[in-house]
Amino acid sequence: MTVAFLIVLFFVLILIGAPIAVALGGSAVLASMVFAPIPDGIFGQKLFGNVNHYTLMAVPFFFLAAEFMETGGLVHRLIGVARVFVGHLRAGLGMTAVLTCILFAAISGSSPATVAAVGNIMFPALREEGYSDRYAIGALATAGAIGILLPPSIPLILYGFVTETPIPALFLAGIVPGLIYGALLLFTARFLARNEKVTVRPRATAAEARSTLTSAIPALMLPVFIVIGIYGLPAFDLGAFAYDGGAIFTPTEAAAVSAVLAILIGLLIYRELKLRDIPRVVIAVGPRVGMIFWITTNALIFGYFITKIGLPGQLAQAVLNANLSPIVFLICVNLLLLVVGFFLEAVPTILIFAPLLQPAAQSLGIDPVHFAIIMIVNIEMGMITPPVGMNLFVASGVSGMSVFEVFRATIPWMLATLVALMIVTFVPAVSLWLPGPTIH
Numbered sequence: 001m002t003v004a005f006l007i008v009l010f011f012v013l014i015l016i017g018a019p020i021a022v023a024l025g026g027s028a029v030l031a032s033m034v035f036a037p038i039p040d041g042i043f044g045q046k047l048f049g050n051v052n053h054y055t056l057m058a059v060p061f062f063f064l065a066a067e068f069m070e071t072g073g074l075v076h077r078l079i080g081v082a083r084v085f086v087g088h089l090r091a092g093l094g095m096t097a098v099l100t101c102i103l104f105a106a107i108s109g110s111s112p113a114t115v116a117a118v119g120n121i122m123f124p125a126l127r128e129e130g131y132s133d134r135y136a137i138g139a140l141a142t143a144g145a146i147g148i149l150l151p152p153s154i155p156l157i158l159y160g161f162v163t164e165t166p167i168p169a170l171f172l173a174g175i176v177p178g179l180i181y182g183a184l185l186l187f188t189a190r191f192l193a194r195n196e197k198v199t200v201r202p203r204a205t206a207a208e209a210r211s212t213l214t215s216a217i218p219a220l221m222l223p224v225f226i227v228i229g230i231y232g233l234p235a236f237d238l239g240a241f242a243y244d245g246g247a248i249f250t251p252t253e254a255a256a257v258s259a260v261l262a263i264l265i266g267l268l269i270y271r272e273l274k275l276r277d278i279p280r281v282v283i284a285v286g287p288r289v290g291m292i293f294w295i296t297t298n299a300l301i302f303g304y305f306i307t308k309i310g311l312p313g314q315l316a317q318a319v320l321n322a323n324l325s326p327i328v329f330l331i332c333v334n335l336l337l338l339v340v341g342f343f344l345e346a347v348p349t350i351l352i353f354a355p356l357l358q359p360a361a362q363s364l365g366i367d368p369v370h371f372a373i374i375m376i377v378n379i380e381m382g383m384i385t386p387p388v389g390m391n392l393f394v395a396s397g398v399s400g401m402s403v404f405e406v407f408r409a410t411i412p413w414m415l416a417t418l419v420a421l422m423i424v425t426f427v428p429a430v431s432l433w434l435p436g437p438t439i440h
Helices: 002-015 018-035 041-053 054-071 074-086 094-107 111-128 133-148 156-165 167-194 206-231 251-268 277-307 311-322 326-340 346-363 368-383 391-401 403-426 428-432
Strands: 237-238 242-244
Touching: 002 018, 002 277, 002 326, 018 277, 018 346, 054 074, 054 094, 054 111, 054 156, 054 251, 054 277, 074 094, 074 111, 074 206, 094 111, 094 133, 094 167, 094 206, 094 242, 111 133, 111 242, 111 346, 133 156, 133 167, 133 368, 133 391, 133 403, 156 167, 156 277, 156 346, 156 368, 167 206, 167 251, 167 368, 167 403, 206 251, 277 346, 311 346, 326 346, 326 368, 326 403, 346 368, 368 403, 368 428, 391 403, 403 428
Parallel strands: none
Antiparallel strands: 237 242
């Protein structure tokens, strides 16, 4: 009865126009007032305790890093690198857009930020070279979803936070699926361009390639520095100095370092970022970070409530009693998250369903790291499906097209996302090859 009341109340609040954060927190508090499983004073303590967490500090810093990369000229250099490698091919600029999204995703950790940063530059460029609006915005909106799969991924940070799964392992697990997804999108870009009347650019000369790559070294070194910092280097001796190996800093510290390095590169190396721009960038990022923390806080209250009434354990037991095979369970999860993606954004989807579904998955012997990547790829699909797909709204703002027109443009590209989802779901080794299994 309590669960039914909670779910009905949640959807009633959504239908009357309440923000998702209010629906999450409000339904939990009201249900607790009616059925009294939790003393009212506990909610205030949980509210503060959920936000006062070291791991969550990574979120604003990665947002700042992405914004400073765009303002400081790092995105332009990444586009130049992508052009050198694929710009001379048929559909070269379309493939450049996809490859730039992959490179930017390796620093930003956010899909909407990737679409906004790359789209503002690449959408006009694609149109100028003869690509249709549908091709251009479909490529950018879909490729931007890689931002939550490749490390550092903000949703993976939140997933690790709420499920107590090691974040470095989650970051490693996202690399191979992210590269496979990127390769599928590059193939799609080439295939769909066969009907586009575009000019094929000449291959960059050796001098042009050398100049472009040299200019982009600081931008390219940023993700390399973050990865080395999180995972460390092998132990070595250098004279009197001895390094024992292991991590240099945590993912949260990596986020702060990436933001600082993005500022320094933009200020001192590319000199496209001015000191007077820094307050404006921080102010622009503030509302987005605040919204994520507002949703996170209320979603964690919602999650605390359903945990307190024993719903995750009941679901895990129900799965065991149903004698579902792991494959059937994962197919059911994919179908569930596909439907959920129509109604919930990435953050509430993770914060609500990860604590609910992971215990059931583990009861069937499914590795929690593997399960995390399956959830993230499903959420990528939700990013480009209406009515709440964030990438659709950002792409609409970039292109001036309606959200429905952007969605229609992404439909041919969704095949790559579906194939990536099938590979990740049915081939666990793709996710577990780098981090190794956590269930033995």
